[in-house]
Amino acid sequence: MFHPALGNPTVRALGALYAGTFLSGAWAMVIPTIPVLATQFGVSAGAAAQIVTAFAIGKFIGTVVAGVLLDRMGTRVALVSGPLLACAAALAVLWAPWLSLILLLALLIGGADSLWGTAREVAGIDLAHRNQRGRVISSLHGVYTIGAAFSPFIGGWLTDMFGFEAAFAGYAVASAISVPFGFLVPDSPVPPAPEKVKNASRGWSPASITRRLSTLKNLYHEIQPNLRATYRALAFATLANQSQRVIVQSMLPLYAGYYLQLTPTQVGMLFTISGMIVFVMIIPAGFLMDRVGRKWCTVPSTGIPGLIFLVIPMASSFTQLGILVGVAGVAQGLSLGSLATSTYDVVPSHVRGRLQALRRTIAEMGSSVAPLIGGYLANAFNPGTPFLVYAPLLLLSATLLAIVGKETLER
Numbered sequence: 001m002f003h004p005a006l007g008n009p010t011v012r013a014l015g016a017l018y019a020g021t022f023l024s025g026a027w028a029m030v031i032p033t034i035p036v037l038a039t040q041f042g043v044s045a046g047a048a049a050q051i052v053t054a055f056a057i058g059k060f061i062g063t064v065v066a067g068v069l070l071d072r073m074g075t076r077v078a079l080v081s082g083p084l085l086a087c088a089a090a091l092a093v094l095w096a097p098w099l100s101l102i103l104l105l106a107l108l109i110g111g112a113d114s115l116w117g118t119a120r121e122v123a124g125i126d127l128a129h130r131n132q133r134g135r136v137i138s139s140l141h142g143v144y145t146i147g148a149a150f151s152p153f154i155g156g157w158l159t160d161m162f163g164f165e166a167a168f169a170g171y172a173v174a175s176a177i178s179v180p181f182g183f184l185v186p187d188s189p190v191p192p193a194p195e196k197v198k199n200a201s202r203g204w205s206p207a208s209i210t211r212r213l214s215t216l217k218n219l220y221h222e223i224q225p226n227l228r229a230t231y232r233a234l235a236f237a238t239l240a241n242q243s244q245r246v247i248v249q250s251m252l253p254l255y256a257g258y259y260l261q262l263t264p265t266q267v268g269m270l271f272t273i274s275g276m277i278v279f280v281m282i283i284p285a286g287f288l289m290d291r292v293g294r295k296w297c298t299v300p301s302t303g304i305p306g307l308i309f310l311v312i313p314m315a316s317s318f319t320q321l322g323i324l325v326g327v328a329g330v331a332q333g334l335s336l337g338s339l340a341t342s343t344y345d346v347v348p349s350h351v352r353g354r355l356q357a358l359r360r361t362i363a364e365m366g367s368s369v370a371p372l373i374g375g376y377l378a379n380a381f382n383p384g385t386p387f388l389v390y391a392p393l394l395l396l397s398a399t400l401l402a403i404v405g406k407e408t409l410e411r
Contacts, residue, residue: 235358
């Protein structure tokens with residue numbers, strides 16, 4: 001897969017990167033705890049699902065920090081501090097007496113996860129050639145997804161056996177193990193920037209904020225004019241993709257647990273089924289991106305979930321939901337880093353951290369409100385309604401990628 005000149009140090013670095021990526025997916029251990037949190041703290045199902053909202057808001061904040069940090073300091077500091085912060089926040093949940101405090105800690109976990117995840121992408125890009133980007137990013141996202149897919153089953157089992165605190169403790173252990181791997185990955189060099197990008201404003205006065213917005217506009221104009229519409233389409237697709245994942249994480253446990261009366265272990269198994277399909281898709285998705293075209297992955301990765309969302313509210317059993325999440329797993333396999341890879345093709349290297357962060361920030365703004373909207377719709381109607389509401393967003397993003405977005409694969 002990699003050029004022989006890269007040698008063993010690169011193989012070892014990638015091994016450490018993949019190991020840390022797999023362990024970072026353990027945050028999904030907390031997903032099956034949502035119905036238990038509702039009972040434990042005497043709140044509604046929609047209120048308990050806001051733990052996913054807190055996580056998404058944290059990812060939004062962490063994305064902003066990550067973009068600046070990576071462009072100015074490299075990847076090492078984020079690869080180490082991300083899992084450290086996540087571990088500390090997860091351990092603190094064990095002594096949290098209120099749901100509000102758990103939500104605050106989930107926000108910190110989300111910020112750490114975003115910082116950690118962005119650094120892994122940049123480190124992986126620097127370890128591979130341009131014609132291998134699709135396979136590297138696909139593999140990283142695939143390994144993360146596998147960890148996130150098997151973790152709900154483990155988290156559900158721990159919750160059934162010992163209580164919701166055990167799921168957070170499991171995530172804390174996984175994060176702690178990941179810290180040493182950050183030191184084994186080479187620190188990515190900080191690319192030199194033109195003067196107009198270097199001269200960023202400091203401070204938070206009105207004049208400084210205005211200059212910062214101007215700087216943000218300048219960053220966007222670093223993209224070649226013929227690729228700016230593609231960047232916008234990718235940003236919107238990322239928003240839709242992130243929103244659908246958050247809706248699945250927050251609403252599927254409610255739909256399966258409250259509406260269909262499935263156990264936490266069965267809820268966790270649904271995510272594991274999806275993860276197994278994603279695992280099968282890792283290699284095909286990477287080769288499809290690198291050999292055929294990026295759009296062959298980006299378009300169906302948003303269009304298929306849109307169709308699945310229209311059908312989920314009709315499911316009435318574990319088997320039916322299992323089939324649907326399995327098909328959704330195919331789409332998720334195609335999405336493994338395809339949007340990120342296409343964005344790396346579009347943006348210049350000296351602003352890649354900030355422009356990737358801008359794309360993700362737009363997505364996190366949407367995904368941070370998705371559980372709020374989903375929780376309201378679940379309480380007002382039923383847990384299947386949010387899927388119907390978000391289906392058009394996914395179908396629109398697939399249309400924009402197909403019609404507006406350019407193919408960014410260099411042949």
